[in-house]
Amino acid sequence: xxxxxxxxxxxxxxxxxxxxxxxxxxxxxxxxxxxxxxxxxxxxxxxxxxxxxxxxxxxxxxxxxxxxxxxxxxxxxxxxxxxxxxxxxxxxxxxxxxxxxxxxxxxxxxxxxxxxxxxxxxxxxxxxxxxxxxxxxxxxxxxxxxxxxxxxxxxxxxxxxxxxxxxxxxxxxxxxxxxxxxxxxxxxxxxxxxxxxxxxxxxxxxxxxxxxxxxxxxxxxxxxxxxxxxxxxxxxxxxxxxxxxxxxxxxxxxxxxxxxxxxxxxxxxxxxxxxxxxxxxxxxxxxxxxxxxxxxxxxxxxxxxxxxxxxxxxxxxxxxxxxxxxxxxxxxxxxxxx
Amino acid sequence: xxxxxxxxxxxxxxxxxxxxxxxxxxxxxxxxxxxxxxxxxxxxxxxxxxxxxxxxxxxxxxxxxxxxxxxxxxxxxxxxxxxxxxxxxxxxxxxxxxxxxxxxxxxxxxxxxxxxxxxxxxxxxxxxxxxxxxxxxxxxxxxxxxxxxxxxxxxxxxxxxxxxxxxxxxxxxxxxxxxxxxxxxxxxxxxxxxxxxxxxxxxxxxxxxxxxxxxxxxxxxxxxxxxxxxxxxxxxxxxxxxxxxxxxxxxxxxxxxxxxxxxxxxxxxxxxxxxxxxxxxxxxxx
Numbered sequence: 001x002x003x004x005x006x007x008x009x010x011x012x013x014x015x016x017x018x019x020x021x022x023x024x025x026x027x028x029x030x031x032x033x034x035x036x037x038x039x040x041x042x043x044x045x046x047x048x049x050x051x052x053x054x055x056x057x058x059x060x061x062x063x064x065x066x067x068x069x070x071x072x073x074x075x076x077x078x079x080x081x082x083x084x085x086x087x088x089x090x091x092x093x094x095x096x097x098x099x100x101x102x103x104x105x106x107x108x109x110x111x112x113x114x115x116x117x118x119x120x121x122x123x124x125x126x127x128x129x130x131x132x133x134x135x136x137x138x139x140x141x142x143x144x145x146x147x148x149x150x151x152x153x154x155x156x157x158x159x160x161x162x163x164x165x166x167x168x169x170x171x172x173x174x175x176x177x178x179x180x181x182x183x184x185x186x187x188x189x190x191x192x193x194x195x196x197x198x199x200x201x202x203x204x205x206x207x208x209x210x211x212x213x214x215x216x217x218x219x220x221x222x223x224x225x226x227x228x229x230x231x232x233x234x235x236x237x238x239x240x241x242x243x244x245x246x247x248x249x250x251x252x253x254x255x256x257x258x259x260x261x262x263x264x265x266x267x268x269x270x271x272x273x274x275x276x277x278x279x280x281x282x283x284x285x286x287x288x289x290x291x292x293x294x295x296x297x298x299x300x301x302x303x304x305x306x307x308x309x310x311x312x313x314x315x316x317x318x319x320x321x322x323x324x325x326x327x328x329x330x331x332x333x334x335x336x337x338x
Numbered sequence: 339x340x341x342x343x344x345x346x347x348x349x350x351x352x353x354x355x356x357x358x359x360x361x362x363x364x365x366x367x368x369x370x371x372x373x374x375x376x377x378x379x380x381x382x383x384x385x386x387x388x389x390x391x392x393x394x395x396x397x398x399x400x401x402x403x404x405x406x407x408x409x410x411x412x413x414x415x416x417x418x419x420x421x422x423x424x425x426x427x428x429x430x431x432x433x434x435x436x437x438x439x440x441x442x443x444x445x446x447x448x449x450x451x452x453x454x455x456x457x458x459x460x461x462x463x464x465x466x467x468x469x470x471x472x473x474x475x476x477x478x479x480x481x482x483x484x485x486x487x488x489x490x491x492x493x494x495x496x497x498x499x500x501x502x503x504x505x506x507x508x509x510x511x512x513x514x515x516x517x518x519x520x521x522x523x524x525x526x527x528x529x530x531x532x533x534x535x536x537x538x539x540x541x542x543x544x545x546x547x548x549x550x551x552x553x554x555x556x557x558x559x560x561x562x563x564x565x566x567x568x569x570x571x572x573x574x575x576x577x578x579x580x581x582x583x584x585x586x587x588x589x590x591x592x593x594x595x596x597x598x599x600x601x602x603x604x605x606x607x608x609x610x611x612x613x614x615x616x617x618x619x620x621x622x623x624x
Contacts, residue, residue, distance in 0.1 A: 021557045022584035022593045025393050029435070037394065045532055101438075188536060208541060211532030213589050220530060223543045277534055280482035282393050286436025288481055293532050 029284040031071050031080050038084055038098070038289060039064050041281045047295045048276060050091065051303050056092055060216075063090050075263035081105065081287070088289075093305070094248055094279040099288040110245065110272040110307070117244040117269045117316045118181045122326050123150075132169070134162040139169070146333050147176035151194070154186025154250045163197050164232035175238040175336030177329065178258075181268065185249025188277070195257035196230040198239060198264055203227050205257045207297040208277075222301065227257050239264045240332040243310055247271035249278075255308050256298050266310040267335065268328050273307040354435055372411035373608040377575050379405045383598025385430040387443050390527065390591045391488050392479040397441040399432030403579065403598045405562075415454065420465060422498075424449040426560070426581070428596060443594060445475030445490060445583070447560075449519060451498045465500040473583070479596075484534050488592070492585075494524030494551065494558075513566040520559045524551045531589045549587045558584040566604055573604040 027037045033169075044058060052058040066088040071080075074204065087106025088096050098105035104220055127150065131140040136156025139149045147170030170176050178194075207222035241258050252271045258264045276292020283289065298304050312335070320327040376503040385401040406425040411417055429444040451469030458464065471494040478487045498519040505512050529538060530545045549555070564577035581596040 021582075022388075022586050022591050024388055024390060024396060024591065027394065041394065048531070175507065189540065192608060208537060210534065210537060210545075212530050212545075214531070218531070220533070220543075223537060223541050225541060263442060277484050277536065279485045279532070279534070280479075282395060282439060284435065284436060286438040288439070290483060293484070294534050294537065307531065 016309040018051055018258050025283040026195050031073065031075055034283045034287070035068060035071055035084065038281045038300070039067075039087070041089070041283075041289060042088075042096075042291055043216075045211060045279065045281070045293055046091065046096075046291050047211060047219075047293055048303070048305055049216045051295075051305060052091065052093075055306065058090060058092075061259065063087060073080060077106040077285075078102065081128070084287075093292055094272065094274050095276055095290060095292045097290045110248065110274070114245040115315060116246075116268065117328060118246070119316065119321055119326065122321060122324050125324055126326060126329060132166075134166050136158060137162060137166055140165050141170065141173060142333065144333055144337065145174050146336055147173040148179065148329070149176060150179045150207045152183055154183065154188075154190040154194075154254070156186070158193060160193065160232045163194055163230070167197060167233040167235050170235075172324070173237070176235065177238065177240045177242060177332045177336070179242040179243040179329070180247055180251050180254060181242055181328070182246045183248075183251040184246055184272075185251050185274065188250050188253055190252040191254035192227065192257060193230070195261065196227055197232065197234050198258060199227055199229050200234055200236075200262075201229060203260050204299055205260045206253075207301055208294060209297075210294040215292075222297065225296070227260070231322070232300045235263075237263065238336050240336060241266045241268075242328050242332060243268040243271050243308075244328075245269055245272045245307070251275040252304055252308060253296060256296075256304055259308065260299055261313075265312065265335065266308070267314055267332050268310050269313065270307040270309050271304075271316060273305045323333070354393035367596075371609055372417055372607055373415065375407070375409040375413070375604060375606045377405070377407040377409070377602060377604045379577055379600035379602030381430075381577075381579075381598050383579070383596050385428075385432055385443070385597075386410030386593070386595040387430065387432050387441055387477060388591070388593045389477050389488050391485060392441065392477060392482060393434070393439075394469060395434050397434050397439075397514050399430055399441075401430035401443075401596055401598060403428035403596070403600060405579065405600060405602075412536055416495045419467075420455060422449070422451040422453060422469075424451070426579070428581075428598070430594075430596070439479070439481050441477060441479045443475065443477045445473060445594060447471065447473045449496070449498075449560075451496075451519070453498060453500060458460075461504045463502040465502065467498060469496040469498040470494075471496045471519065471521055471524070477592075484536065487535075488529075489527060492524055492526035492551065492556075493554070494521030496521040496524075510568055515564045515566070516562070518559060518561040519551070521551065522553055524556065525549065525555065526585060526587065527553050528585075528587050528590060546588060551585060551587065555587050558583045558585070568595045573606070574601070575604050576601050 018056045027033050089107040092108045131138050135158050142148050205227045206225045209220045209222050212218045212220050252274050255271050275296045277294040278290045279293035281289050314328050314331045317327045381403050383401050386398050388396040404427050406424045410421045412419045426447045432441045448467050449471050453465035453467040456464045473492045475490040496519050500517040503514045559582045561580045566575050577600045579598045584593040
């Protein structure tokens, strides 16, 4: 049975040779292990370290020291979650979250620290009850022949046909308002799809890059982002985009694109930002973590992580609210009529 | 037409009839009675999946697998060169150590190998040669946002070796076979370290997506240990497959390790020329 022995030796030898070649790091599922895993995931993948060191004085190594000192061996799961959540909030990034079964750690200062510039009750008065809905877009023609579209999310199944139908409906209008206030994002492709109906030319709207390694400065070159004109109905008259601080992520990207479109004016407050496309990862204890991974820049190669300034800054006036008027919508209507 | 008719008439299905007499038969090595063997096996196994693009954790779970093999003797080198095609398909459902997230993985691989046989004695042979290895598949993590999946596509030149050992036990013939195939040069698709598929497919990013692989960057191995034996009028094959596909490219690490046990059947076809008085039936590969 010598050959059988040869077979077994080959079999076991090759199996053993390869069994431990390419593996991840051993991660302990305790407070120390989960802390290190989270800090390392961010350290190797987060895309705004340099930018945030310049703008908010972020020192990620100091963050490690500060929060590592708060660990203890006997801390429970909720206490650990609190420490890790606070550590992540140092990044001041709405795309950075820690998800556990009992809570979501977040930093929503990008809108919580600013005026809303939006009022649900007043907004409902403008829409009334007879507005139309096309795959998430709520729209109607206002009394002064201004078309009004409210886009609360880019997570809907917004298609070319929907947008073309809406714009066709507004064909006789003087101008249109695209209201994206309170829209905290969704799919980038849907945002681009809507914006593509506002240009007749292929236009450069920004840049994108990604990390090529674990180092804080390991980035690819800037990839140009071009906005292709839609094959459907394209809006040729004046248009206004209304913004507030809750315009985040894909909506921030939509505003970036619309800013480059002709005949489009951005009115309202600065957007909330969120220009890093988020990736996901996880800790040994199963908690999920989300973080900004791929930075998107505007056409001047500037970060828009902390928002995009409007062309005309308009805030909600309390006296208008008392009269059930939305200052931003009223301003936009006057702007389009003149 | 005449040649076609001739070949049609001489290709005879040679199922292992008369298995009680197998031990007395000799095995045809020459090209005039060359044979083709078809094997089809199904099975289940354990899988360990890791892809640092998706998660720093290893996921473990079960897989189902099917393997289709064609092993054909050629006329080259006096019948000592064999062509082997291997189709492996498997799908797995795995979960992380905390048990609160799932990853699904599927991989299809096709190998074409040309093996030269060194016959050491009547019972023991060694085959070795190059192989072309094509792989395609996907790993999907159900809870990731903009990095939910990782596409797998690769082409490799591989070295393949096979040991064949035929033995007789309990009045039956058995064929024990071990084969290992390891890639030594190839190319594979991969995103860059932190790159989204949105950049690759929507923005047409021209990054380093096609990378050359070597045993250092893709130390992979697919090995099979199988036993063929007759059961009534059928040749049964039971096998173990250890499939270790690994790579570390663009600072991304990935592995899919599988240990699967399969069972199925084998059919041998043997070329017989009309009036060939020297024909020797070969129910098991030598």
